[in-house]
Amino acid sequence: MKRSVSPSTASIAGRLARDLTALPTSDPTNALPGLLVDWLRDETWVAAALAIAPVERRACLAEVGRAAWQRDWGGYGSFVRRSISGLDHIWTADQLDEILRRHVQWLLANLSDVLDFRYAKSDRLWDDVTVVGGENLREALAAGRGVIALSVHQSHPGFAFLHPAMSDVGVSAVANLGDRHSPHSSALLDGLRERVELLPTTVAALRPMLSRLASGGCVAIYADYLYPGNSGTLSALLGGPVLIASAAVSVALRTRAAVIPVSVARTWPPETGGVQVRFGTPLPLGDLDARDPAARAAAALLFGVAMEFLIRREPSVWRLWATLRYRWRSAEKELAMVEEQVRRRKLEPVESLAAGVFGHDAECGRHRTR
Numbered sequence: 001m002k003r004s005v006s007p008s009t010a011s012i013a014g015r016l017a018r019d020l021t022a023l024p025t026s027d028p029t030n031a032l033p034g035l036l037v038d039w040l041r042d043e044t045w046v047a048a049a050l051a052i053a054p055v056e057r058r059a060c061l062a063e064v065g066r067a068a069w070q071r072d073w074g075g076y077g078s079f080v081r082r083s084i085s086g087l088d089h090i091w092t093a094d095q096l097d098e099i100l101r102r103h104v105q106w107l108l109a110n111l112s113d114v115l116d117f118r119y120a121k122s123d124r125l126w127d128d129v130t131v132v133g134g135e136n137l138r139e140a141l142a143a144g145r146g147v148i149a150l151s152v153h154q155s156h157p158g159f160a161f162l163h164p165a166m167s168d169v170g171v172s173a174v175a176n177l178g179d180r181h182s183p184h185s186s187a188l189l190d191g192l193r194e195r196v197e198l199l200p201t202t203v204a205a206l207r208p209m210l211s212r213l214a215s216g217g218c219v220a221i222y223a224d225y226l227y228p229g230n231s232g233t234l235s236a237l238l239g240g241p242v243l244i245a246s247a248a249v250s251v252a253l254r255t256r257a258a259v260i261p262v263s264v265a266r267t268w269p270p271e272t273g274g275v276q277v278r279f280g281t282p283l284p285l286g287d288l289d290a291r292d293p294a295a296r297a298a299a300a301l302l303f304g305v306a307m308e309f310l311i312r313r314e315p316s317v318w319r320l321w322a323t324l325r326y327r328w329r330s331a332e333k334e335l336a337m338v339e340e341q342v343r344r345r346k347l348e349p350v351e352s353l354a355a356g357v358f359g360h361d362a363e364c365g366r367h368r369t370r
Helices: 007-021 028-041 043-050 054-071 073-083 093-118 122-128 134-142 203-214 246-255 293-313 321-330 332-344 350-358
Strands: 129-132 147-151 171-174 197-199 218-222 232-237 240-245 258-266 275-279
Touching: 007 028, 007 043, 007 054, 007 073, 028 043, 028 073, 028 093, 028 321, 043 093, 054 073, 054 093, 073 093, 073 321, 093 122, 093 258, 122 129, 134 147, 134 258, 134 275, 147 246, 147 293, 171 203, 197 203, 203 218, 203 246, 232 246, 232 293, 240 246, 240 293, 240 321, 240 332, 246 293, 258 293, 321 332
Parallel strands: 129 275, 147 218, 147 258, 171 197, 171 218
Antiparallel strands: 232 240, 258 275
């Protein structure tokens, strides 16, 4: 049976479709993220969206996302398909098609959560949230050296760090506070400001990061993106080389803070699925010396293993599929310089390391449909 749609929902859907069809195809990587931020800054659009109940709002946004994928508005769909070519060693062609369709749907549906967190309407969302592995976080905090929450760009981080269970934990997060086109723009993180200290993506973040960890608190980082101007160290992701922030690896090894992979993912379908927040077990960094280049390289690879596990577990929720091939290419120069060292080093398989991080999960690395 076809779901009935209220006039306000139909009006919002029509506005979104018109804006999406007008997107230029010359810049598919930035045009769509920029448009999402523009909607969030449009007071008329925001007021109309908030007038719709969250369940209906998410369903509406996801349906517009489906149309954006099918009709390739702004060229985003075809661009992201090219970006992920070569991943058939992980997923089948049909699975990749479903992952990317849902990815576009989630890009839009997640705007609903942004609105609820920004305008203090998140209290009605907590019944949808399941927290898994909270004891891993608590045990790490009890050690007194602080926790680095290593995550990738998935659903709204407020589901983890604004959750009532986290009310007694001091949290700082590195966030891009200026770039309109970036998927990490402040417009997507406004709802965190009252509870989470937002740090810049420059060296100015190091002192408050160290202070937070020294006080036994939590520093949250997105490890799947290297901000412009930051130095990178070589890691690997989904079969290709990537650069991750050298500072994040250095801080982890210098402070001996526990590095815990954190997943925040809405489950399918958007209108009725819940949210799972998962805290993994700390990465095995204890014997690595921050002064040893080989140790830093090993730590960076462990960061990559954790990132890949988070993405594989909920692939459609990952927001940065369009950047993957760019990340691989930007790391090629670094890879050429260390190719011989990497070739000689025997590395454990991703599956073995992931099992050590998250335990023996029968569904690790599998594409799951709901």
